[in-house]
Amino acid sequence: MIPVHALEEQPLGGVRALKIEDFLRRIVIFKDLSEKSLHLIANRIQTLTVKKGSQVICEDEAAKGVFFIHTGAVKLTKQDESGNEIIVCMKQKGDVFAEACLFSKTSVLYPATATMLQDGQLFFLDKMELEKGLHEYPELAVQMIEYMSDSLREMTSTLRDVALLDVYAKTVKTLERLGNKFNTSTSRWNIEIPLTIQEFATVVGTTRESVSRVFSKLKKEGIIDMKSRKIIILDMCRLCALMNQTY
Numbered sequence: 224m225i226p227v228h229a230l231e232e233q234p235l236g237g238v239r240a241l242k243i244e245d246f247l248r249r250i251v252i253f254k255d256l257s258e259k260s261l262h263l264i265a266n267r268i269q270t271l272t273v274k275k276g277s278q279v280i281c282e283d284e285a286a287k288g289v290f291f292i293h294t295g296a297v298k299l300t301k302q303d304e305s306g307n308e309i310i311v312c313m314k315q316k317g318d319v320f321a322e323a324c325l326f327s328k329t330s331v332l333y334p335a336t337a338t339m340l341q342d343g344q345l346f347f348l349d350k351m352e353l354e355k356g357l358h359e360y361p362e363l364a365v366q367m368i369e370y371m372s373d374s375l376r377e378m379t380s381t382l383r384d385v386a387l388l389d390v391y392a393k394t395v396k397t398l399e400r401l402g403n404k405f406n407t408s409t410s411r412w413n414i415e416i417p418l419t420i421q422e423f424a425t426v427v428g429t430t431r432e433s434v435s436r437v438f439s440k441l442k443k444e445g446i447i448d449m450k451s452r453k454i455i456i457l458d459m460c461r462l463c464a465l466m467n468q469t470y
Contacts, residue, residue, distance in 0.1 A: 243268055243346065246293055250317055252366040260360050269347040279337040279345065286324030286333045288349045292316050295343015296405070296417055299335040300425075310426045311335050312378060313418075315405060322371060324350055325357070340417040385428040394437040395466050397427050398447065402456045411459040419452050441465075 243265040247253040253261060270293075273279060279290065282301060290297075296315045300308050314320045323334050357364045381400070384393045398416075406414045418426070424434040438454075441447045446462050448455045456462055 243270070246346070247291070250291060250319070252319065252363060252370050255362045255366060256360060260356075260363070264348070264352075264356055267348060267352045271345045271347055273339050273343055273345055275339050275342050277339050279339065280321060280333045280335075282334065282336045283332050286321065286327075286331050286350060288347055289319060289321050289325065289353050290337070291346040291348070292318050292320070293344040293346055295345075296340040297337050297343075298340050298418075298422070299337050301335050308425060309428070310422060312374075312381075313340070313401065313404065313426075316407075319370065322367070325354060325367075390427070390429050390433045391437050393427050393429075394434055395441075395462065397423070398441075398454070398456060399459075399462055399466050401426075402459055402462065406459070412457060414456040414459060416454040416456070417452075418454055420449065420454075423454060 244258075244261050247261060247265060253264070256264070268291075271279075273295070275295075279297065280286075292314055294316055296313065297318075297320060298313050299311045299320060301311055302308050320337055321333055324331065357367060381397075384396050388396065401416045401418075402414045405416050416423075420434055420438065421431045424431045427434060438447060438449065441462075442449070444461075446456070446458055446465065448457055
């Protein structure tokens with residue numbers, strides 16, 4: 224794990240602050256803040272450049288703050304005592320992670336490990352600074368509650384799919400969900416998901432062999448492809464149609 228202080232930090236400056244403010248305005252929890260409030264928060268942020276494969280935070284490590292993804296993608300994972308890993312969720316540009324450490328009375332540890340799936344740039348805000356901001360700006364607190372509520376709703380839907388659907392159905396459903404998350408344009412074709420088959424299997428909650436069988440069928444039908452440690456949805460419309468048939 225690479226400590227926050229060891230990551231490459233960009234120099235401070237007025238231009239940098241303006242760029243951060245512009246980005247923060249597009250994050251849901253900051254969208255209703257006044258210009259003055261947003262400027263104060265932007266000045267408290269550290270900018271971190273992180274390489275693909277680097278661990279940003281580690282499960283059960285002392286929680287220091289919250290991260291906002293400017294570029295790149297992150298997977299959040301948990302491990303059992305045998306070292307088996309499961310991907311809890313994935314985050315991309317504009318998402319927040321490690322927010323579960325805020326206002327915690329029972330634990331001051333990160334609940335999961337965060338690893339970069341792509342080279343990227345993160346914005347880091349110290350836990351105490353953000354908690355102070357939530358006290359000072361009620362509109363920020365409301366937006367944070369809404370964001371965490373939406374995240375919890377998405378996670379419970381994912382758990383429902385993993386627990387109740389068969390392998391084929393939950394594979395198709397997960398492809399559709401991740402395709403929408405990682406689609407950076409309005410295109411419905413050639414959407415890249417930065418996961419290997421093994422990593423995708425841990426998201427679905429099944430074996431690599433089971434996912435490979437479903438993927439082979441979808442590849443023959445021209446719906447997906449796999450290359451360079453990525454899953455590519457060739458035709459999102461056909462995948463969605465397939466999902467509707469599945470349910």
